[in-house]
Amino acid sequence: MIPETKQMQLVIGDKTVTVETGKYANSANGSVTVRCGDTMLFVHATISKEPRVGIDFFPLLIDYEERMSSIGRIPGGYNRSEGKASDKAILVSRLIDRPIRPLFPKGYRNDIQIVAQLFSYDQQNQPDTLAMLGASCALMISGAPFEGPIGAVRVAKLDGKMIANPTHRECDKSDLNIVVAGTHDSVIMVEAGCNFVSEDDIMEAVEFAQGEIKKQCEAQVEFAKQCGVEKQEFVNPYDTSEIAKIIEDNAHDMIFDAYHNFDRTYRQNKLDEAKQLVKDKIDALPEDNSIRKMIEDTGVDFVAEEFKAAEKHVMRKMILEEGVRADGRKPNEVRPIWCEVGVLPRAHGSAVFTRGQTQVLSVATLAGPGMKQELDGVDPETEKTYMHKYIFPGFSVGEVKPLRGPGRREVGHGNLAERANIPALPSQEEFGYTIRVTSDVLESNGSTSMASTCGSSMALMNAGVPVKCMIGGVAMGMIKEEGHEPVVLTDIQGIEDFLGDMDFKVTGNDTGITALQMDMKAKGIPNETLRRALGQAKEGRLHILGEMRKAITAPNDHLSPYAPQICTMTVATEDIGTVIGPGGKQIRAIIDASGAEIDIQDSGVVTITSNDQEGADIAKKMIKDLTFKPQEGMILKGKVVRIIPIGAFVELGGGKDGMVHISQICQERIETIEPHVKVGDEVIVKVIKIDDKGRVNLTIKGVTEEEKASVQ
Secondary structure: OOOOOEEEEEEEOOEEEEEEEOOOOOOOOEEEEEEEOOEEEEEEEEEEEEEOOOOOOOOEEEEEEEOHHHHOOOOOOOOOOOOOOOHHHHHHHHHHHHHHHHHOOOOOOEEEEEEEEEEEOOOOOOHHHHHHHHHHHHHHOOOOOOOOOOEEEEEEEEOOEEEEOOOHHHHHHOOEEEEEEEOOOOEEEEEEEEEEEOHHHHHHHHHHHHHHHHHHHHHHHHHHHHOOOOOOOOOOOOOOHHHHHHHHHHOHHHHHHHHOOOOHHHHHHHHHHHHHHHHHHHHOOOOOOHHHHHHHHHOOOHHHHHHHHHHHHHHHHHHHHHOOOOOOOOOOOOOOEEEEEOOOOOOOEEEEEEEOOEEEEEEEEEEOHHHOEEOOOOOOOOEEOEEEEEEOOHHHHOOOOOOOOOOHHHHHHHHHHHHHHHHHOOOOOOOOOEEEEEEEEEEOOOOHHHHHHHHHHHHHHHOOOOOOOOOEEEEEEEEOOOOOOOEEEEOOOHHHHHHOOEEEEEEEOOOOEEEEEEEEOOOOEOHHHHHHHHHHHHHHHHHHHHHHOOOOOOOOOOOOOOOOEEEEEEOOHHHHHHHHOHHHHHHHHHHHHHOOEEEEOOOOEEEEEEOOHHHHHHHHHHHHHHHOOOOOOOEEEEEEEEEEOOEEEEEEEOOEEEEEEHHHOOOOOOOOOOOOOOOOOEEEEEEEEEOOOOOEEEEOOOOOHHHHHHOO
């Protein structure tokens, strides 16, 4: 018997979205299917019955999975299986996580896992915002103490009109592609890739999105009522007020002193000293004291939690009441910057961007089109010719940490810096190289993704990539307290990110925005504060671009001598098979002989990438020979390869030859050929006729002195 289901329908933009529960995966605490057109996801929320012991963080795990069967394809690769999550899946997982995580109460330690599975995809209705909606719905009917719901919408702008949840094609045509998530009355997260749009365009899109988000939130509240869900009331079982009092009585003055000394090392040492003093006070308490028993029973470092809260209070009060930040700066002030380019002698392009105690080395590498990244995913995009990789080793923050592959944070930061620079790149027709930039964080004290954006732009310019403009980026923060006007901070350092209410990154050139990413730790941000943050971010970005221009002002007018050379030629489409040869035999022979990379497009455009001119010339000649077709009137230089009584055969190239009749050798009549032309001679000939059997008739005597000079 088919179980009874509950259903919710709403219209987002001009599209109907259906959310249903009760039919599938009923062992999960909350499970829904979300459908728009033929895009369909299953989203499940599962909650552990007991809190996890010994941790001091909220254990939320988000997994977004794309099935290749959703577009009717079998995965590539040896095993023909999806394997590890793609970068796109990781980015969507982060997109779901960021607006949900702030909406759980302090002290909640039960494991929560949300799994969003894409099982059908029409490649029109994009699944990421549907997955976010599904995650919120699944949590709303799970009974978890979720302080949502949230809504999510992607916005594009076409012909002056805002479009909710646009298709891929509509996004490609739009200069604005922005995802906004929030509650019924405030924005929690913004993620955007733009083509030099204004701050006003961003605010217009956010305000438009809020209408759609409010509609989604109201529908979810009704849906939860329809499902008869009783939300858990969570009360933090651990009272840490006594620990807070011990910190206030014994360490407050030390924390205050630490934050009023603008030397980072002094501050850290003073805070360590204060924390140790508090721990010693607690260790001196009787063994049966409730604080000691709570710490021993749970394994949670409640001292660290409350000490962080005390730090947060001092730092925030200092900013709100004194207008001074932890390093002595004013709210709108950027840390000192210095930059240099051409740091690495053998790299194609390199740059170092240093802002305060954040430092990034970016390196640009150029390669032929054959090195483009093939994407084995469900989206219409199948390849990338620009890639950015972000690397964050432990030594950058003074930690001992094994070097491993990129985690979710690294993938997210790398993608943000990649999106930031894409609008400034030349087209493939203008600059046919595949480009990869790596950004290695050498030192970190906040905003390494923006340092990577700046370093990447300078490295591209140093490599001679003809970018349209320089791109800079800045990270903004916010301190928001009841009874105080929110304070927006420019160029936040690590501690302001850690203890603040917002992390808002904005990239672009002097006139427009190319990417932005906003995450809130407080429950939302008023639109007026967001507008102020965008304006302050522009001021900071312009200052940073000015500092970058002290190192480089325009792309180099030449490539590195170590960069490969690219040349293009065109062959007739019917000759593509001739160049490739049976089973690729012919093209492999060209590659082996020249050392060059050869890429042939269906249009007949051949791209030759070589580390030296000689290799490129060899490849071009071999391709020209293979595709050579004599035409009447053509003037050619060839070698005499055979003589018969009535004429001489001349090799024209590409294994083709033609015959010069004895009457076409000299102006005067001759009886024999041999005294006038011998085997091995190089001669200049003209094609006078190609008969219906393809035989080529040539002349030597019919070539004028001017024509001879043209092929010398």
